[in-house]
Amino acid sequence: MSRDLGGGPGRAIEWVRHTGIRARNGVLHAAGRNLPEESPSPRLQVWARDKARLYRYLPTQEPAEIRATPILFVMSLVTTAKVFDLQEDNSLVRRFLDAGHDVYLLDWGVPDAVESRNTLETYCDEYIPRAVRAVMDESGSEDVNIFGYCLGAIFTMLSVAGHKAMPVRNIVMLATPVDMGELGPLTAMLRGGQLNADDLVDWTGNVPSDRIKESFHLVEPAGEITTYLSLWNSLGHPEQLEAHQALVRWSSGHIPFPGAAFRQIVDLFIHDDSLVRGKVPLGNRVVDLADITVPVLSVTGARDKLVPAPSTDPLALPGAELEKLELNAGHAGLIVGRRAHKEMIPTMLQWLDDRSGSEGRAGFSGGDPAS
Amino acid sequence: MSEPPLWQRAVVGAQSRATPILRAAVDRQEVAAGFGLLQTLRGIVVRTTEAPSRRLLHLFNLPAGSDVNRMLVQIASLERELREMAKRIEDQQRDGTLKEPFS
Numbered sequence: 001m002s003r004d005l006g007g008g009p010g011r012a013i014e015w016v017r018h019t020g021i022r023a024r025n026g027v028l029h030a031a032g033r034n035l036p037e038e039s040p041s042p043r044l045q046v047w048a049r050d051k052a053r054l055y056r057y058l059p060t061q062e063p064a065e066i067r068a069t070p071i072l073f074v075m076s077l078v079t080t081a082k083v084f085d086l087q088e089d090n091s092l093v094r095r096f097l098d099a100g101h102d103v104y105l106l107d108w109g110v111p112d113a114v115e116s117r118n119t120l121e122t123y124c125d126e127y128i129p130r131a132v133r134a135v136m137d138e139s140g141s142e143d144v145n146i147f148g149y150c151l152g153a154i155f156t157m158l159s160v161a162g163h164k165a166m167p168v169r170n171i172v173m174l175a176t177p178v179d180m181g182e183l184g185p186l187t188a189m190l191r192g193g194q195l196n197a198d199d200l201v202d203w204t205g206n207v208p209s210d211r212i213k214e215s216f217h218l219v220e221p222a223g224e225i226t227t228y229l230s231l232w233n234s235l236g237h238p239e240q241l242e243a244h245q246a247l248v249r250w251s252s253g254h255i256p257f258p259g260a261a262f263r264q265i266v267d268l269f270i271h272d273d274s275l276v277r278g279k280v281p282l283g284n285r286v287v288d289l290a291d292i293t294v295p296v297l298s299v300t301g302a303r304d305k306l307v308p309a310p311s312t313d314p315l316a317l318p319g320a321e322l323e324k325l326e327l328n329a330g331h332a333g334l335i336v337g338r339r340a341h342k343e344m345i346p347t348m349l350q351w352l353d354d355r356s357g358s359e360g361r362a363g364f365s366g367g368d369p370a371s
Numbered sequence: 372m373s374e375p376p377l378w379q380r381a382v383v384g385a386q387s388r389a390t391p392i393l394r395a396a397v398d399r400q401e402v403a404a405g406f407g408l409l410q411t412l413r414g415i416v417v418r419t420t421e422a423p424s425r426r427l428l429h430l431f432n433l434p435a436g437s438d439v440n441r442m443l444v445q446i447a448s449l450e451r452e453l454r455e456m457a458k459r460i461e462d463q464q465r466d467g468t469l470k471e472p473f474s
Contacts, residue, residue, distance in 0.1 A: 050454055113447030114454070129472045163473040185397045185406070192400075194407030199414060203440045204447075218406075221393035225386045229379060 047134035051109030063100035070102035076150035116205025128159035143167035175307040182311035186215035206256035
């Protein structure tokens with residue numbers, strides 16, 4: 001923001017005051033103080049298996065309408081699920097709650113050596129179907145909506161296609177990396193054979209978080225500059241600074257990637273293009289994406305550099321009512337920030353509204369909120 | 372909303388000019404090959420330096436980092452087996468079968 005010293009003592013005083021605030025906030029930021037609360041919305045843990053946890057969020061206000069079908073958020077494996085509930089006034093979860101949805105989150109947790117042998121089957125055949133059943137048990141509903149983000153959208157597709165009896169009503173998929181060769185230099189190197197999956201796996205059997213961070217730096221080599229400029233601009237405004245801190249904490253908080261699942265992704269999705277072809281060998285069968293027969297909304301961000309729109313373009317679900325939507329946003333900007341709350345999220349809510357009933361639902365079964 | 376100051380506009384301008392150049396550089400085959408080689412070399416260096424340093428530490432009857440890692444991997448493997456057994460019991464108790472739900 002421009003600060004002009006000219007224009008009399010009033011302006012100079014204002015400049016000194018503003019600079020003081022910036023300096024104070026800068027020191028607090030550097031010291032890691034005054035950080036915004038993480039995952040601020042109250043929630044209950046309703047199911048767990050290994051490190052996977054299913055949370056049900058509690059509404060903070062009485063919604064005008066109550067949606068009959070609960071919604072399950074499924075996260076990627078690259079970062080934590082905190083992006084869904086970043087800040088009190090910048091929370092996708094809260095927007096869905098306020099719109100009358102019964103919101104559940106499937107959180108994979110942070111993998112260590114124990115999870116290194118987790119495969120795609122672990123997520124798509126073991127965790128997601130059980131989490132869906134737990135949502136149905138908890139809500140009393142006969143079906144669920146699923147909201148998959150990034151790799152979580154791929155898991156959702158594979159799980160729904162691989163379990164035809166799973167009662168899913170609608171699927172919303174955000175930034176779905178179907179053609180993984182389009183994801184940037186790292187996947188291109190893996191596809192080209194300059195890099196092997198094993199080169200990236202450490203002694204725990206996982207791809208360490210630092211390697212994942214490096215691969216994102218290759219996608220946006222000058223991305224750090226934008227981050228520092230955003231920090232500089234937000235220093236004078238505590239609310240903006242909090243929003244910046246919350247977003248950067250999430251976007252730089254990468255977690256290890258389970259090695260076995262990573263090897264499968266390289267073999268099946270990067271080398272064999274099985275997602276583009278729509279047939280993925282999983283377990284002892286071939287999952288056919290044509291078996292998805294429910295309405296699907298696929299949202300991409302025109303400014304998304306991590307999962308650029310062309311990587312979602314080959315998505316074809318011949319059995320489903322597939323609607324593709326490209327919004328003017330980046331990867332996180334699809335669900336985080338002022339613009340997301342004004343334009344992107346209402347679009348997704350409207351799409352779900354058009355396809356969901358709005359009757360009553362089972363009440364909350366109580367328990368201690370867990371965060 | 373006021374205009375950003377000149378220095379910021381200059382930085383943003385430089386960044387937007389540099390980004391495609393850097394991306395083009397990263398996308399070059401030679402850079403990809405170099406990066407791949409670097410990752411492979413990283414592994415080789417770790418493996419080749421690990422053995423002598425481990426032997427040296429063992430001379431003084433001290434555990435090396437790789438000993439600790441190996442132990443952690445073994446514990447992880449044990450924990451995984453325990454988990455599998457616990458899950459089988461849990462599934463059996465809940466459903467009376469080990470079949471996956473909705474399959």
